[in-house]
Amino acid sequence: MLTVLFYTLLVLFILVCLLLILIVLIQKGRGGGLASAFGGMGGNTAFGAKTGDVLTWATSIIFGIFLVMAIVLNLMANHTHEKKPHVEPDKPVQNE
Numbered sequence: 445m446l447t448v449l450f451y452t453l454l455v456l457f458i459l460v461c462l463l464l465i466l467i468v469l470i471q472k473g474r475g476g477g478l479a480s481a482f483g484g485m486g487g488n489t490a491f492g493a494k495t496g497d498v499l500t501w502a503t504s505i506i507f508g509i510f511l512v513m514a515i516v517l518n519l520m521a522n523h524t525h526e527k528k529p530h531v532e533p534d535k536p537v538q539n540e
Contacts, residue, residue: 450520457513464506471499 446520446524450517450524453513453517453520457510457517460506460510460513464503464510467499467503467506471503
């Protein structure tokens with residue numbers, strides 16, 4: 445049961461990671477960054493003038509989800525893969 449939950453959360457975590465990457469890439473750069481260095485049009489936005497506020501808010505929320513899921517997955521992985529003492533089976537004594 446715990447394994448199914450772990451892998452379900454892992455798939456959701458990967459989707460959140462991809463969404464976070466996309467949202468960061470959509471955002472308008474504050475100082476122009478690489479776009480202005482190569483002559484790109486940094487002032488035009490595809491989604492209107494207020495998208496900076498909405499995207500900043502969405503990025504913060506998705507980052508919070510990312511952080512919580514990363515901590516939960518780490519704790520679940522540590523619990524699932526706890527190192528148990530390895531006991532070697534009795535080896536026969538070889539007489540030479």
